[in-house]
Amino acid sequence: MKLRTLSSLGLGLVLASVIHQPKTSAHGVAIDYQATEAIAIQAKYDSGKPMSNAQVVVYAPNNPTQAWQTGVTDSDGKFTFVPEPNVNGNWTIKVRSAGHGSVVNIPIEPLQAENDHQIQEEISENPNTNLGQSPRASSSITGELSTPQKILMALTGSWGFVGTALFFSRKKQESKVSN
Incomplete structure (x- = not known):
């Protein structure tokens, strides 16, 4: 009787945890950057809160194992x-704060004469060309779990609970038989 009640309770917990899933707010991190002559990044948590005073390490493409520059973000996560200028390739930026962090690779490529010629043609054909916009990209690691992951976690947690309860109920039955 106790086993049946325990199984029903376990099944109820599994169903309740799968059906009622509040949104979790893990500390994922997003980093945005804008390429100009300088590279400006802004790091923030999933919640949108800036990663203020986070540690920043910049690695150059020609020496990706040694820090090229280190620093700290400002109060806005910037x-x-x-x-x-003569080092082209992927610049790697790591941002970390209180155990949370992310990495973004920023490609820096040389302007070639052919590209300059194409830009000049575009300007002569369309004088209203907006050259003030620079490339943007972002890197984001979020703490969101998919529905199958949530179900699997609920089932494994419940199975551990039920299995532990069954283990201890078995011990009591064995001790009654031996007496």
């Missing part, structure tokens, strides 16, 4: 650096 950090700016000027990469060496």
